[in-house]
Amino acid sequence: MPAGLCWPAAAALALLFLALLLALCRHLWALRWNLSRDRTSALPLPKGSMGWPFFGETLHWLLQGSRFHSSRRERYGNVFKTHLLGRPVVRVTGAENVRKILLGEHTLVRAQWPQSTQILLGSHTLLGSTGDLHRQRRKILARVFCRAALESYLPRIQKVVSWELRGWCMQPGSIDVYSSAKTLTFRIAARILLGLCLEEKQFKDLAKTFEQLVENLFSLPLNVPFSGLRKGSALSDPTLSPDSLLLDLELSGADPSGFNAGIKARDMLHEFMERAIQEKLQRTSSEEHSDALDFIINSAKEHGREFTMQELKESAIELIFAAFFTTASASTSLILLLLKHPSAIEKIRQELATHELYSQHQHCPTESCPGAGRDCKQQLLTAASDAHEDQSQPHGPTGKAELGDGRSPHFPAPLEPVCPPNSPQPRGCRCPPDISLEQLSRLRYLDCVVKEVLRVLPPVSGGYRTALQTFELDGYQIPKGWSVMYSIRDTHETAAIYQSLPGGFDPDRFSVTQPEAASRFHYIPFGGGARSCIGKELAQAILKLLAIELVTTARWELATPAFPAMQTVPIVHPVGGLQLYFHPL
Numbered sequence: 001m002p003a004g005l006c007w008p009a010a011a012a013l014a015l016l017f018l019a020l021l022l023a024l025c026r027h028l029w030a031l032r033w034n035l036s037r038d039r040t041s042a043l044p045l046p047k048g049s050m051g052w053p054f055f056g057e058t059l060h061w062l063l064q065g066s067r068f069h070s071s072r073r074e075r076y077g078n079v080f081k082t083h084l085l086g087r088p089v090v091r092v093t094g095a096e097n098v099r100k101i102l103l104g105e106h107t108l109v110r111a112q113w114p115q116s117t118q119i120l121l122g123s124h125t126l127l128g129s130t131g132d133l134h135r136q137r138r139k140i141l142a143r144v145f146c147r148a149a150l151e152s153y154l155p156r157i158q159k160v161v162s163w164e165l166r167g168w169c170m171q172p173g174s175i176d177v178y179s180s181a182k183t184l185t186f187r188i189a190a191r192i193l194l195g196l197c198l199e200e201k202q203f204k205d206l207a208k209t210f211e212q213l214v215e216n217l218f219s220l221p222l223n224v225p226f227s228g229l230r231k232g233s234a235l236s237d238p239t240l241s242p243d244s245l246l247l248d249l250e251l252s253g254a255d256p257s258g259f260n261a262g263i264k265a266r267d268m269l270h271e272f273m274e275r276a277i278q279e280k281l282q283r284t285s286s287e288e289h290s291d292a293l294d295f296i297i298n299s300a301k302e303h304g305r306e307f308t309m310q311e312l313k314e315s316a317i318e319l320i321f322a323a324f325f326t327t328a329s330a331s332t333s334l335i336l337l338l339l340k341h342p343s344a345i346e347k348i349r350q351e352l353a354t355h356e357l358y359s360q361h362q363h364c365p366t367e368s369c370p371g372a373g374r375d376c377k378q379q380l381l382t383a384a385s386d387a388h389e390d391q392s393q394p395h396g397p398t399g400k401a402e403l404g405d406g407r408s409p410h411f412p413a414p415l416e417p418v419c420p421p422n423s424p425q426p427r428g429c430r431c432p433p434d435i436s437l438e439q440l441s442r443l444r445y446l447d448c449v450v451k452e453v454l455r456v457l458p459p460v461s462g463g464y465r466t467a468l469q470t471f472e473l474d475g476y477q478i479p480k481g482w483s484v485m486y487s488i489r490d491t492h493e494t495a496a497i498y499q500s501l502p503g504g505f506d507p508d509r510f511s512v513t514q515p516e517a518a519s520r521f522h523y524i525p526f527g528g529g530a531r532s533c534i535g536k537e538l539a540q541a542i543l544k545l546l547a548i549e550l551v552t553t554a555r556w557e558l559a560t561p562a563f564p565a566m567q568t569v570p571i572v573h574p575v576g577g578l579q580l581y582f583h584p585l
């Protein structure tokens with residue numbers, strides 16, 4: 001202690017010294033990033049704070065959640081810089097700014113996915129490819145979503161939706177809607193994307209394995225001894241960039257053992273898919289073009305190349321990944337927002353009646369439905385109670401569903417006849433007739449409802465890119481190599497054209513035709529540009545068929561005292577899943 005200083009004064013001095021030291025470190029850290037700006041550009045860096053040395057603003061961001069971005073946007077504007085998980089990041093909001101990012105794919109920016117996602121999904125995917133390879137793959141996959149393909153999927157989607165909803169209505173207790181919507185979308189994906197006809201037990205095993213893969217797509221890939229990653233030896237892939245670690249941590253809860261579980265799930269799915277594809281390839285040509293895999297195989301041939309088994313497996317799993325959680329999230333939001341706005345339900349019913357689709361679409365009585373009578377009813381009840389059991393089953397210590405006794409799930413013959421959703425309609429059955437794309441497109445109000453659901457609660461809140469070169473945005477420079485995150489949710493919330501009741505649910509806002517240029521990048525639930533969602537027509541068709549089935553056959557009510565709060569990471573969903581009772585009309 002310096003002579004003449006009592007200990008409280010010395011402590012105060014030490015604290016002052018520490019505070020000055022910290023302030024100096026912070027200042028030097030900010031200076032370090034200012035000096036790293038691209039000097040060939042006269043433009044300044046975006047406003048914002050780089051936080052504390054090494055940690056940046058990671059702690060604030062983890063504590064504040066989505067408030068982190070909105071508070072900084074209010075303070076610094078639509079383009080601001082920050083530093084998260086070891087990376088400089090520029091967050092971008094607003095139609096004009098987002099437009100530049102989305103249209104700058106391959107030239108100004110490239111997509112940036114977490115390392116774990118790239119390892120688990122593989123290198124032959126659309127998400128993981130760039131430049132010419134990406135363009136070529138997109139062309140091939142586009143056939144899966146062309147009009148003829150969509151038209152052929154509709155009847156099967158309709159049957160699966162109808163089957164699943166009847167199960168919800170027969171469930172004596174409440175339904176966890178988010179979890180049930182995941183089952184529904186997985187059933188649709190397995191059926192129409194992969195053409196799989198599975199028995200209920202097989203379906204559940206497959207769904208669980210798939211969910212395990214998806215849950216770990218955003219995990220921390222650690223190359224530890226005996227880990228699944230080592231066995232997969234994927235870290236030797238030279239295309240994987242270290243900067244993608246940012247997303248790994250952001251979306252994960254950073255669970256290395258989870259990542260190993262993801263590797264295990266991926267290997268099981270690959271094994272299963274390989275057998276399914278082998279069987280498909282051996283089938284006769286009369287069954288061609290009946291599911292997305294058929295479309296991929298044929299489209300690749302037409303484009304002068306055959307997909308290898310590895311490419312086919314990875315493409316199939318990629319499509320299910322992209323469709324699964326997004327569509328389940330949107331379906332849950334649709335059900336939630338309709339419950340909150342019963343007038344919209346009435347208007348959909350009126351529109352269906354006007355197009356003579358209402359009375360046709362009311363439930364066929366159980367006795368006259370496929371599988372007729374008690375068997376059918378019994379199957380539905382079993383499915384409903386299975387679903388209920390699944391939801392109430394305690395999960396394993398990791399919080400994830402365990403795979404039975406820990407052994408790999410047994411998948412017998414992959415392409416077995418499926419039961420209810422595919423059964424032929426017996427004569428005299430009053431089941432609803434198939435709805436065509438043309439009929440769907442005539443339902444203007446329903447289209448507005450689906451659009452509004454995706455505006456208010458966009459499932460994906462934004463997308464990540466890496467700057468390929470230094471470029472200008474909103475008067476600032478975005479230096480080469482920095483991460484760029486474009487925001488979907490914030491762009492919707494701040495769009496000038498939605499300022500009347502921006503947070504409110506008003507489907508009619510979409511009934512007024514906006515000039516294309518005015519609305520194009522204000523409304524981006526499916527992204528835009530070269531990487532826009534390739535499955536958006538399919539997703540919208542699924543949501544419309546779900547809405548039609550819901551309003552014509554069921555009513556639903558809250559099973560909890562209040563509406564749940566919404567969580568936005570990694571995808572929009574209600575906290576606790578949204579517990580509802582469904583009743584047949």
Ligand code: HEM
Nearest residue numbers: 127322323326327330460463525526527531533534535539
């Ligand atoms: C409501 C449901 C859906 C939403 C909100 C949604 C949203 C999105 C968004 C925002 C992107 C762009 C991400 C970015 O810019 O980085 C995207 C890409 C993609 N989506 Fe969807 N999606 C949905 C359903 C589907 C479905 C049903 C499929 C396929 C069956 C699908 C397949 C894909 C694929 C393959 C990509 C990557 C495209 C590329 O990189 O070129 N999506 N989706």
